[in-house]
Amino acid sequence: MMNYRKWVASAIILATLSTACTVGFQRPSSDVLNSGSIALTSGESSQPVRFTAQSAAVATPTALPINERLLVDEEDKLRENIYQRVNPSVVYIEVTEQQTTRRRGTITVSASASGFVIDKQGHIVTNDHVVAQATDVKVTFSDGTTAQATVLKEDATNDLAVIKVDVPSDQLVPVEMGDSSALLPGQRVEAIGNPYGLVGTMTEGIISAIGRALPSSRTSSDSLSKGDIIQTDAAINPGNSGGPLLDSYGHVIGVNTAIELSSASSYGQQSGTGIGFAVPVNTVKQVVDGIIGVE
16 A cells, blocks of 8 residues: 555645646545545645646647558557457356355356367367366357357366367357467467456457466466466456467467466455466367367
8 A cells, every 4th residue: 555655745746747736635534545545636725726828738749650650550450350360269158066065055156267169170178177167068159159068078287178069160260279389478469268257358468478387376277387387467367267368470379277366455355466377379289189189
């Protein structure tokens, strides 16, 4: 939580934007103080703050050079193209689990996550922790088509699973698999998934590091400690699990799997830190080949 001096410093910085403007700082009440909020007022006077023509600095926009504008347009088109090509491959997964509790006995719990189509036979990749305890798995495609899915096999070691749906092949849009052997920190990446049930959400970031090892305490899988995990700052949240991490060509380079959580806050809740992890696609291809090959 910011202390009072830092809040005052922030108010002073805002106040120096114009010498003709008097900006005061009003310390909030205790309940607002706990939320970290601040309030800026026009000072002690009840009169509204006014800027004179002499004191108001009006910035004149500088037109973006045509070559820079074209570059921005091309980057936008690149992201739009990735989304249009890959989003039809990404599915919304709803799972139902039966859990036993001491107080309430057996209860039914529902959860949602992501996955992506890998072929015209209806195979879909997701995380093991998404379907490991599922008694029912339903898949919804981007066009609204729904289908029941069967869990073929799970690989808890790599937190991967393959499920299968029975739908016409013309409704299936497989992703393009990339190569994770040559990834480097700094490369731009995109993530598409369903965080918090927000279907078809795309976020962007970079590869922050490669070769990470995740102890089982960070994920529900048995172990992701092989040292080849991708770290990214692309926004990944609950519901993104099982969704694809993509390179600038729209090729899958990983499966979004875990996030780093902060220590418990004063409210007893944990929050994301902007650090996400993905299983590299070369591992995914090995696991999938092993599962489909013995189907």
